[in-house]
Amino acid sequence: MLQLPETLRRTKVLCSLEESYEQCRRITADYAKTFYLGTLLMTEEKRRGIWAIYVWCRRTDELVDGPQAKFTTPETLDRWEAELEALFEGDATDVTDVALIDTIRRFNLDIQPFRDMIAGQRMDLYRSRYETFEELKLYCYRVAGTVGLMSASVMGLQPFSDELQAPWIDPFEPEMRDPIQQAIALGIANQLTNILRDVGEDARRERIYLPLEDLALFNYTEADLFRGVIDHRWRSLMKFQIARARKFFAQAESGVRALEKDARWPVWSALVLYRQILDVIEKNNYDVFTKRAYVPGMQKMMTLPYAWMKSL
Numbered sequence: 001m002l003q004l005p006e007t008l009r010r011t012k013v014l015c016s017l018e019e020s021y022e023q024c025r026r027i028t029a030d031y032a033k034t035f036y037l038g039t040l041l042m043t044e045e046k047r048r049g050i051w052a053i054y055v056w057c058r059r060t061d062e063l064v065d066g067p068q069a070k071f072t073t074p075e076t077l078d079r080w081e082a083e084l085e086a087l088f089e090g091d092a093t094d095v096t097d098v099a100l101i102d103t104i105r106r107f108n109l110d111i112q113p114f115r116d117m118i119a120g121q122r123m124d125l126y127r128s129r130y131e132t133f134e135e136l137k138l139y140c141y142r143v144a145g146t147v148g149l150m151s152a153s154v155m156g157l158q159p160f161s162d163e164l165q166a167p168w169i170d171p172f173e174p175e176m177r178d179p180i181q182q183a184i185a186l187g188i189a190n191q192l193t194n195i196l197r198d199v200g201e202d203a204r205r206e207r208i209y210l211p212l213e214d215l216a217l218f219n220y221t222e223a224d225l226f227r228g229v230i231d232h233r234w235r236s237l238m239k240f241q242i243a244r245a246r247k248f249f250a251q252a253e254s255g256v257r258a259l260e261k262d263a264r265w266p267v268w269s270a271l272v273l274y275r276q277i278l279d280v281i282e283k284n285n286y287d288v289f290t291k292r293a294y295v296p297g298m299q300k301m302m303t304l305p306y307a308w309m310k311s312l
């Protein structure tokens with residue numbers, strides 16, 4: 001009888017590859033409808049890969065952000081990391097792992113961004129303050145920049161060409177020209193935006209993701225933040241943060257042009273949809289304490305054809 005390697009046998013018992021990808025598809029469609037629609041434009045192989053990665057990232061995030069988060073300890077994350085190492089050895093623990101193992105092999109994914117994301121979630125367990133922007137940037141890289149790295153490997157980057165560069169990007173800044181850095185930049189931009197949108201919600205959990213050095217720069221205190229004080233100090237502080245997030249979006253833009261064509265639309269949509277949240281914060285006069293900045297459904301729908309045009 002044909003002997004299957006141990007790892008393949010274990011994978012087989014859980015479910016078929018088709019069933020596993022189908023489950024990843026369903027979870028992605030449930031959690032992020034617009035984004036899911038965008039993935040439908042990619043080739044079958046790529047979209048299935050993105051769903052598998054999405055599900056792993058979502059599960060990782062749920063460990064510290066989901067309803068079960070209060071039961072998550074450093075040991076939980078150690079176990080999750082051990083499962084990750086096993087995944088890269090071809091050993092599945094859950095049904096959705098089967099698809100991810102297949103994706104890892106097809107696209108020759110690197111384990112490091114996955115490990116880094118877990119390290120980011122670990123930071124959420126023991127930290128509720130960031131002293132400097134450098135520290136916050138590391139957190140943003142870990143929880144979101146890593147998503148850029150994982151997905152860029154699946155979506156595919158075209159070989160570098162000068163024509164792909166937007167004219168206002170300084171060609172002498174090597175970081176600005178590197179599509180890998182641009183993929184990370186999009187993750188960081190999204191995460192910074194997410195942080196600005198959720199200031200109030202995070203404060204209610206006694207968390208501050210804005211760098212404390214920036215608060216000090218504008219003479220705004222933690223106590224002000226917990227009381228939700230909106231004055232000229234707060235508005236200046238927010239303007240500063242928004243400008244910084246927009247710089248990361250700008251850096252990401254030329255990266256989207258470097259992506260293979262079938263992947264550009266979903267990424268442009270994500271970029272523009274997320275960036276619009278910053279505009280909404282401005283329209284709300286920087287009140288992120290009592291209002292949640294969201295892009296209205298109609299505007300969201302209009303963004304999609306706009307993003308489509310940009311991807312041609």
Ligand SMILES: CC(C)=CCC/C(C)=C/CC/C(C)=C/CC/C(C)=C/[C@@H]1[C@@H](COP(=O)(O)OP(=O)(O)O)[C@]1(C)CC/C=C(\C)CC/C=C(\C)CCC=C(C)C
Pocket residue numbers: 035038050053054057058061065143144145147148149151152179180182183184186187190191194252255256258259266267270
């Ligand atoms: C097309 C596309 C956007 C692909 C990425 C799909 C993917 C694998 C997403 C995983 C997202 C995820 C579940 C991450 C876990 C950590 C987390 C929650 C990060 C925050 C996302 C926002 O999620 P949400 O609004 O639900 O947040 P709440 O949990 O509700 O607070 C993040 C802000 C990070 C998102 C980061 C990206 C989408 C990175 C996108 C970058 C690329 C696709 C790279 C493109 C390539 C180039 C060259 C530009």
Ligand SMILES: Nc1ncnc2c1ncn2[C@@H]1O[C@H](COP(=O)(O)OP(=O)(O)OP(=O)(O)O)[C@@H](O)[C@H]1O
Pocket residue numbers: 030031032033034035036273274277293294295296297300
């Ligand atoms: N109306 C909105 N305004 C701002 N950001 C949004 C809005 N809806 C979703 N997002 C954010 O944009 C990201 C991708 O958008 P997507 O539309 O796929 O998410 P969603 O929450 O499933 O929304 P929907 O189901 O309405 O399409 C999500 O992670 C979400 O946090």
Ligand SMILES: [Mn+2]
Pocket residue numbers: none
């Ligand atoms: Mn969410």
